[in-house]
Every structure is written in structure tokens, then in C-alpha cells.
Amino acid sequence: MKIFQGIHPAIVESLRNTALLTDDEISETMSYFERRCIKKKKFILRAGEVSREKIYINKGCFRRYLIDDHDKEVIINFGFEEWWVGDLESFQNHRPSIYYIQAMEDSEVFSINEENLHLLFKAIPKFYDFDNRIIEKSHFAMLKRLAMMQSSSPEEKYLSLLNKYPQILQRIPLYYIASYLGMEPESLSRLRKRLCNKEKKS
Amino acid sequence: MKIFQGIHPAIVESLRNTALLTDDEISETMSYFERRCIKKKKFILRAGEVSREKIYINKGCFRRYLIDDHDKEVIINFGFEEWWVGDLESFQNHRPSIYYIQAMEDSEVFSINEENLHLLFKAIPKFYDFDNRIIEKSHFAMLKRLAMMQSSSPEEKYLSLLNKYPQILQRIPLYYIASYLGMEPESLSRLRKRLCNKEKKS
């Protein structure tokens, strides 16, 4: 098994086991991508711009948010290693995006523009299927998150987030987490205090 | 332009203009599907079952819901004409579903099982691309809905729903709409009263 220097093991793993690519095909696939570094706080997309590339995170993390009707930032999701980020809708339709996407840490990504993406799909059809399956998986995850948002109490939302991303507290400030959970930072602070007290009692 | 009897015009339209199929290809595509009638209140899927077919709605409407940790029904979404329904995740992974899908009216659907779907993809590759684009679109819509759920007041959620599906009040009972919006039926009732009063004053 070939070792791929500087590529996150989870990416190689999923190209191997989910996309079912051979090592040669993985090398070829990666050659269509460009490696880029994004400094903390830098944007890879702003509302109004058209997304010109698909981006996979090799290292670091990002937040996607939009500005709602009350001029408030609403965080839609975070992106960590081995996930893609970007506004696929803008990318596909060549329409201005409504989202901002910003690096939360110094990050490194693999990006690919539309032209190369089509060449890659032609060269490695299995990658086309793989890419479609990624969207599908995002969709499934989104459905479950929506169910959560609708039915769970703020406590449950917070705990389930911690459960899913145990490292999130180390990487993301609480007031961004609050926005992601659909609450105010003050409420999250009080909620955490409540949970703390419960722990002590039990 | 051929006329397709008994097929919802919106379905034909999207096969023609989005999938870019010729009339002959549309006929061929449809021949892979089975037409089925579903009586009001009947289930096309229950939690625990594995979804064995993909289903497109020709007439009528459905609701998808799950039973949450507090034994409460949570409505995830409604399906109307020309949309697909079903649990794609269960269908793809052959795993038991967590969702219930129930007809809200006497309905008619086009269903296709896995075997025929693969045959169809082989016969009409453009349908494979089309199908993937449908998932993508669902995903985009879901992202926007999530943003709504996170940032909007109950009033805004309700009004935006009416705006998106003007016919919904005629077809779906209010207490299901309440569940979809993540609130109690009583709250929706009071909310509607408030809106009514505002209208009168203005």
C-alpha cells in the first residue's frame, strides 16, 4: 500500500475504500487538485461571489454562515478535516452565493475548478460516483440534524453536538457554537452552567 | 411534442428540460416504473423496515416523520406532486429506516425497485445524472430550511412556509404543520391569531 505524503489519512482511506480507487488512480485523482493554504480568518467565499471551485479540507476547519434578515450571522455548519466545504449550489449554477465561508484556523485544502473537475470525472468515472455519494451523505446528515433542531431541547442539541464532535470545544469559540445551535451565547453559557450543576449533584 | 397521459405535467417537464430526455427516452424511462395507488393514511414505509423502492409522487401528498426520544412524532417534511418520497438512506444502504412515510391524501406514485433502477441508469445514463441532481437540489433546499429554523422567529417560519406552499393549508392539518415547524399546535393557533390581529390593525 502506497503512502501518500501530506494527504490526510481519512481522505486516502475514503478514496480507497469508498470510491474504490487503486493507488494509481488516487495519485491521478490528486494530480487534478491544487493544494492551498488558508490563513485563519481568511474567507474562501463571500456572499455575492460565485464559487469557482470545489474544496476538500486537508487540515484545519471552517465555518459557513449567512447574514439573515435581521443582519445577524447564522452559522450553518462547520467543516473539519476530510470534509468538503464551499457552496455547491453556487458552483453548479454559476450563481452568486448567499454564504460566507471562513477559516477558523490556519488551514490547508485541496481545490479543483470546474474544468479540471470535468476532466477528472472523465478520467476516473468512479470519482463521479464517489462525489455523488458524498452529496447524498451530506443530505442524510442534514435530515437528521433538522430532526434534532425541531424536536430536541437546547440541552440535548448541545450534548449531541459534543457527542458528534468531541474536539469542537477546543477548536471553536462558544459563541459560534451558540449560533450553530440556534441560540444566544448567553443562553449557551447558562445552559452549560446548568449541566455543570447537574453533574455535581449526581 | 408527445402528450403523456396520466403523468403529472411537471414530471414530464423536468424530464424534458432538466434531464434533457427525448420523448422516446421519456417513454422508455417511464416503462421501468410501476404505477401505484396509495390510499389516505396508508404507509409506504415504517421505521424498522428497509426501503425497497424509490418513489416519485404523481398525485397526492405524503408526510415523513420519526418518533423521537420523547415518543413524539416529529414531521421532517411533506412531499407533493413531482417530488420523490422515501428514505433514500435506507434504500441505498439496505438498512432499516428510522422514518415513517404516510399518505395524507389518496395518492398515486411511480415506484421503481433497485434492480430496475440500475437497468434504467444503464439504459438512460442521463437519468443517472438527473437523479443525482435531484438529490443535490434537495440538499440545497435543506440547507436553506436549516438556516430558517435556526434564525427565524416562529411567525417568520410560518409565513415563509405559506409563501413556499400556498396550498398547504388546504391540504395539511394545522397540527401537522405545527410539528413541521417545530412548535406545539396551541402555539401555532395563537400565532395565527396574532397575525390576524396585526392584519386588521394595518
Place this chain on the structure above:
DNA sequence: CGTCTATTTGAATGTACTCAAAAGCGGTGG
């Protein structure tokens, strides 16, 4: 006409929200 389903109303409670302020924390420069 009666029964089941759906919607509204009432009263009491809890909790998230707003606004305002304080405290904690990290880094920079004098």
C-alpha cells in the same frame, strides 16, 4: 345525531431573549 378528529381558549409555569455590565483571557508594546 353522535363520535372521532381538529382547533381554539384559558391559566400557570418555565425558559430563552434583550440590554447592560462585569469579568476573564490573550497578546502587544511600552
Place this chain on the structure above:
DNA sequence: CCACCGCTTTTGAGTACATTCAAATAGACG
């Protein structure tokens, strides 16, 4: 080493509104 500044989190007080439980009303359908 300390003072200062920006960023993040916590605390406080008051208000608004969704929730719960209970009951009344309204509609639909046989």
C-alpha cells in the same frame, strides 16, 4: 513586568413568549 486593548464568556434583571395541562368548541363523516 505591567498596562492596555480586543475578544470571549459570564452574570444580572426584566420581559416576552412557547409550553403544559385542561377544557371547551368546532368540523367531518358515517
